[in-house]
Amino acid sequence: MPESLAELEIRRAAIQSEFAHLGDMRSGSITGTGGRCGNPRCHCHRSGGPGHGPYYRLTRKVGGKTVTETFSSPAELAKAQREVSEYHRFRDLGGQLLDVNEGICRLRPVEEEEEAPMVPEKKRRKPSAKRSRAR
Ligand SMILES: [Zn+2]
Structure with missing residues (x-):
């Protein structure tokens, strides 16, 4: 069942919020x-x-x-195991985030640019106009 663009965007926001809650992480593997x-x-x-x-x-x-x-103590080992597993979660989330973004990119319609960059402007452009309107 293919997801809609809106559903994918909701899923992307959920993944992004999981990134915000990642703890201390370090790369490597413990054997x-x-x-x-x-x-x-x-x-x-x-x-x-x-x-x-x-x-x-x-x-x-x-x-x-x-x-x-x-590791000089079991506590140090446990800390490192937590940090490494958090890293693996980060990698997993990164893969999910890319997947959902690729779905979004496929569904996102092509929109006409407000200002076509190849066409010369008539007079002066106001680069701050769009930003202040968005606030
Ligand atoms: Zn011994």
Whole structure:
């Protein structure tokens, strides 16, 4: 069922208002890995023993290079997970906003310009006239 231009504009306004409520965001992805700690007497250093983990780290691209961050506390990890998931929401909303705009552009009728830019003006134009009328 194709939506009307007015419906698409309502949907676009809803998506735009969701953008306004996005929280702190950061790019990257968080992955968990197992591992051994720095204490050589810990059980994880015994041969065949299980490592610790999973340890979480965030990787992201900075200027074409992959940068890794580790987290010193569960709270820090939880904060980063919130920030990264907010980023993914931002990306998702951005895709939705583009989709709805492409629909709007297809349906938006071509309107004659009030002032055709290729036609020379008779005398003087008032660029402020349109703006002050719109207020
Ligand atoms: Zn250990």
